[in-house]
Amino acid sequence: MRGETILFVVFAVLALVTALNVLVQRNPLYSALSLIGTLASLSAVYMTLRAQFIAAVQIVVYAGAIMVLFVFVIMLLNVPKDQPQVEKQKGLRYLAIPFAGLLIAETFTVLQRLPARSMPPLPASGGDQAVGTTWSIGTALFTDYLLPFEVTSVLILMAVVGAMVLARREND
Amino acid sequence: MAPLTWYLGLSALLFTIGAVGVFIKRNAITIFLCIELMLNAVNLALVSLSSFFGDIGGQLFVFIVMTVAAAEAAVGLAIIISIYRNRESLNVDEVDNLKL
Amino acid sequence: MFEYPLAIVVFSPLLGAAVLGLFGKRMSEKLIGSIACLTVAVSTVFAFYAFFEHRAGLEAGQKFHEYLFTWISVGSFRADFAFVLDSLSGIYILFVTFVAFWIHVFATGYMRGEDGYWRFFAYLNLFMFSMLTLVVADNFLLMFVGWEGVGLCSYLLIGYYFTKDFANDAAKKAFIMNRVGDFGFLLGVMLLFWKAGSIFYFDDPARGIHGAFNWAMAQVGDPLSFASIFAGGISTIAVLLFVGATGKSAQIPLFVWLPDAMAGPTPVSALIHAATMVTAGVYMVSRASSIYVKAPAAMLIVAIIGAGTALFAATIGIAQWDIKKVLAYSTISQLGYMFLACGVGAFTAGIFHVFTHAFFKALLFLGSGSVIVGMHHEQDMHRMGGLKKYMPITYRTMLVGMLAISGFPLFSGFFSKDAILYNTFATGILPAPWPLLLWAVGLLTALLTAIYMTRLIVLTFFGDERFAEHSHDAHDHGGGKPHESPPSMVVPLVVLAVGAALVGFLGVPDAFWKGANLNYFERLVAPSISTARESFVLTDTIHASAGAAEHSSEAGEEIALAVVSSVVAIAGLALGWFWFNRKPLWQPPRLLENKYYVDEVYDETVIQPVKQGSTRLLWKTIDVGLIDGAVNGAAALASRLGGGMRYIQSGLARSYVALVVLGALVLIAYFVIK
Numbered sequence A: 001m002r003g004e005t006i007l008f009v010v011f012a013v014l015a016l017v018t019a020l021n022v023l024v025q026r027n028p029l030y031s032a033l034s035l036i037g038t039l040a041s042l043s044a045v046y047m048t049l050r051a052q053f054i055a056a057v058q059i060v061v062y063a064g065a066i067m068v069l070f071v072f073v074i075m076l077l078n079v080p081k082d083q084p085q086v087e088k089q090k091g092l093r094y095l096a097i098p099f100a101g102l103l104i105a106e107t108f109t110v111l112q113r114l115p116a117r118s119m120p121p122l123p124a125s126g127g128d129q130a131v132g133t134t135w136s137i138g139t140a141l142f143t144d145y146l147l148p149f150e151v152t153s154v155l156i157l158m159a160v161v162g163a164m165v166l167a168r169r170e171n172d
Numbered sequence B: 001m002a003p004l005t006w007y008l009g010l011s012a013l014l015f016t017i018g019a020v021g022v023f024i025k026r027n028a029i030t031i032f033l034c035i036e037l038m039l040n041a042v043n044l045a046l047v048s049l050s051s052f053f054g055d056i057g058g059q060l061f062v063f064i065v066m067t068v069a070a071a072e073a074a075v076g077l078a079i080i081i082s083i084y085r086n087r088e089s090l091n092v093d094e095v096d097n098l099k100l
Numbered sequence C: 001m002f003e004y005p006l007a008i009v010v011f012s013p014l015l016g017a018a019v020l021g022l023f024g025k026r027m028s029e030k031l032i033g034s035i036a037c038l039t040v041a042v043s044t045v046f047a048f049y050a051f052f053e054h055r056a057g058l059e060a061g062q063k064f065h066e067y068l069f070t071w072i073s074v075g076s077f078r079a080d081f082a083f084v085l086d087s088l089s090g091i092y093i094l095f096v097t098f099v100a101f102w103i104h105v106f107a108t109g110y111m112r113g114e115d116g117y118w119r120f121f122a123y124l125n126l127f128m129f130s131m132l133t134l135v136v137a138d139n140f141l142l143m144f145v146g147w148e149g150v151g152l153c154s155y156l157l158i159g160y161y162f163t164k165d166f167a168n169d170a171a172k173k174a175f176i177m178n179r180v181g182d183f184g185f186l187l188g189v190m191l192l193f194w195k196a197g198s199i200f201y202f203d204d205p206a207r208g209i210h211g212a213f214n215w216a217m218a219q220v221g222d223p224l225s226f227a228s229i230f231a232g233g234i235s236t237i238a239v240l241l242f243v244g245a246t247g248k249s250a251q252i253p254l255f256v257w258l259p260d261a262m263a264g265p266t267p268v269s270a271l272i273h274a275a276t277m278v279t280a281g282v283y284m285v286s287r288a289s290s291i292y293v294k295a296p297a298a299m300l301i302v303a304i305i306g307a308g309t310a311l312f313a314a315t316i317g318i319a320q321w322d323i324k325k326v327l328a329y330s331t332i333s334q335l336g337y338m339f340l341a342c343g344v345g346a347f348t349a350g351i352f353h354v355f356t357h358a359f360f361k362a363l364l365f366l367g368s369g370s371v372i373v374g375m376h377h378e379q380d381m382h383r384m385g386g387l388k389k390y391m392p393i394t395y396r397t398m399l400v401g402m403l404a405i406s407g408f409p410l411f412s413g414f415f416s417k418d419a420i421l422y423n424t425f426a427t428g429i430l431p432a433p434w435p436l437l438l439w440a441v442g443l444l445t446a447l448l449t450a451i452y453m454t455r456l457i458v459l460t461f462f463g464d465e466r467f468a469e470h471s472h473d474a475h476d477h478g479g480g481k482p483h484e485s486p487p488s489m490v491v492p493l494v495v496l497a498v499g500a501a502l503v504g505f506l507g508v509p510d511a512f513w514k515g516a517n518l519n520y521f522e523r524l525v526a527p528s529i530s531t532a533r534e535s536f537v538l539t540d541t542i543h544a545s546a547g548a549a550e551h552s553s554e555a556g557e558e559i560a561l562a563v564v565s566s567v568v569a570i571a572g573l574a575l576g577w578f579w580f581n582r583k584p585l586w587q588p589p590r591l592l593e594n595k596y597y598v599d600e601v602y603d604e605t606v607i608q609p610v611k612q613g614s615t616r617l618l619w620k621t622i623d624v625g626l627i628d629g630a631v632n633g634a635a636a637l638a639s640r641l642g643g644g645m646r647y648i649q650s651g652l653a654r655s656y657v658a659l660v661v662l663g664a665l666v667l668i669a670y671f672v673i674k
Helices: A001-026 A028-050 A053-076 A089-115 A134-142 A144-167 B006-024 B028-053 B057-087 C005-025 C030-054 C055-059 C087-110 C117-136 C139-156 C167-194 C210-217 C234-248 C258-261 C264-277 C277-287 C294-319 C323-343 C347-374 C394-406 C412-425 C433-461 C489-504 C519-528 C535-541 C548-582 C595-648 C653-673
Strands: C064-074 C075-086
Touching: A001 B006, A001 B028, A028 A053, A028 B006, A028 B028, A028 C489, A053 A134, A053 B028, A089 B006, A089 C653, A134 A144, A144 B057, A144 C258, B006 B028, B006 C653, B028 B057, C005 C030, C005 C064, C005 C087, C030 C055, C030 C087, C030 C117, C055 C087, C055 C117, C055 C519, C055 C548, C064 C139, C075 C087, C075 C117, C075 C139, C087 C117, C087 C264, C087 C277, C087 C347, C087 C489, C087 C519, C117 C139, C117 C264, C117 C277, C117 C519, C139 C167, C139 C234, C139 C264, C139 C294, C167 C210, C167 C234, C167 C258, C234 C277, C234 C294, C258 C323, C264 C277, C264 C323, C264 C347, C264 C595, C277 C323, C277 C347, C294 C323, C294 C433, C294 C595, C323 C412, C323 C433, C323 C595, C347 C394, C347 C412, C347 C519, C394 C412, C394 C433, C394 C548, C412 C433, C412 C489, C412 C548, C433 C548, C489 C548, C535 C653, C548 C595
Parallel strands: none
Antiparallel strands: C064 C075
16 A cells, blocks of 8 residues: 555545534534534645645635635524524435435446546655646636636626625615 | 555545435535535546546546536536525525426 | 599599598598598599590400509419409499499488598598499409408498497398308419419419419300309309308398398498499309309309299288388399399390399489488388378389389389390200299399389388378487489489489390390390300200291390380389288288298398307306316416415525525535436
């Protein structure tokens, strides 16, 4: 086993455990913190894939900004613990098990079917301009993918306005 | 070095966990967290395919998914706040007015 | 000078109708009347222009085509928006526009103060457009456009007082009756196209058109047999076209709408239901004379229906009390005369009667309108009498009309009626008993005509003044003495009276003056008509030995018959005069007064079965049971289904998620298994 494989296995297990912990925890704050662990583990997995830029952004934007926003909202609302746990359609809870089983079975059937020889090996690391470096992402983003990039900015603008409209307290 | 199928398998497992979470959780914020988990599972699949096939497109797509996730988080949390403001509850089972 | 005079003739009234229909509501009565009269005047001027410009050619039998555009061109079927001027349509546009102009003038006075003055004149102008299209069309389909157009305008104008039930009922009755006839007409045209491959009348080499009439002339005539009518050949075409004519021209069995059509304003009765529209059937039959002369069975039917209608309507006319109803039955009767003429092959005589009839019947109707206005909208002759001194001009002009329609010697009706009777008597195309029989019926009708017209005049203008005793009646809202009408109404009466007296001299029989060519009308129209004499095999036996001696004996015969019919007319006048002067309120037989109960018979045999069938079967069973059941059933099904599916729509986000995941799983499974 090479070092990268060991790294992958370690962080994959960590990601799965923290992801399960998201479900197990009752308090959303713990769930959120557990999810930060998953995201950080995934960042490490990205590193094994030599996607340095995405790995960095994963930490900065996801684990940093977005999750902070979540934690912020959770603490802001501060739901009391003794809230009655209403649950309608209890059967749905048990429906989750066959659904999950079926989903995993299906995906792994697909993966099983993929012929091993068509799977390419991970290319060796190749300098400053290899796929996954900041240079490669930036070049592609501001040349071929300029329009999607700009459209995304409009989307974010809309999200900002929408969030303001939704969260604003009505003063009348 | 780990083969591509491992990465994809991990992605599938994470996605399933996220889906199960959306299923069984009743707290709106937790459900939201599970959705983020599913998004990340998909991101993992995209990045691994991008790296193995040497095509930058997949990673760019992940970049855009992240911005969309950010926007979604902003709007979604705003909605959650206004729901809580109106109902004093985050239980999605209590928010079932959208029916006949 | 003008390239398209006929187009101007036709479209000028349409322009008037459009202007009045769109903007008339805000115009003053004076302006509306001026526009309506002016557009018709333009029509009249150009009709005269077109006629006299081409007079020499028309007399020689030439046809002048005026092609505007190709209307329909599908496969071998073609219909053009094109007009044709020959002597037949030439005569028609002359008297139609001329009489219509004076009726328009009359109407400006008659309709004064009525609600919807503009509407009335818009319809009237639209009618003129339709009628002129009908007349100058150069194919059957365009004629049908005009044919339907006049029907529509007739409907609109009969129902002019649309707030009154009887007017609406009469309008609907007229329209439905006409539809029955139109259906026959349309079938006839279709069959003609199928057989002849063309719906144009004449050849027009400039456009590469072959006329249906040339096809008809090239056919071997059908035998005179009952079977030929149903053989699907030329006789069937002729009979189907005649069905259309019976509807439009109010012949047995479709005549009942015309008396009810008197619900419309009197100028409408004069223009549409006397002078022009109702003669469209005669025009069409004459136009299609080339077809009729090849179909002796159809000719016999036309003659019998014509004579039968003439006598039938005349007997009813004697017993009516409404002044306009008398004239309506008189119109039906005179139309019967025209068809009788067509049926015996004397199309020219029929057209001549149309021509003179337009003058004197329009005159009589306008006169009755003048009386009605003078009597403050009283139409019942029970309450008239002695109007001579109050309405001297109306009285004199109506007297002229009465003498003309009765066939008093040297008035216009005398010449046209005489021509019909002579041609019936001397026709060579019908087998032995028919000419004499039809002639006798015609003569009897002439006698009755003189009697009922005398009755009308006597009851209206002579005797006691019966209106005074009813002045307290609730219906008499006008008050005051009867009065003479204003100049706008009197002048048309005088003009038409002059016409009614004199136009007959255009068609003086040749026989009246040895060697002279007096009958200008016949010489003019004849080239446009296929005369039966040259087509019928039967004629050979009668006219084969024709010679100079025969001609002189024919002339003698004609003069003798003219004398007979004069005597009959004068006898009728005298009889009517003495009888009704003595007993003006003589009670006619109930059977006649109730019009032989024809309406009641129709009600029992046609209307009630249709009504019952519609109510019981179509409405109660099929509509309520089947159609409503299907509709309600579909609604109930959707409702049940929705009620069941409603439970899926729980409003719970998690159940929606479950469905989404299920859908995703099924999709993935599909691809996995595939």
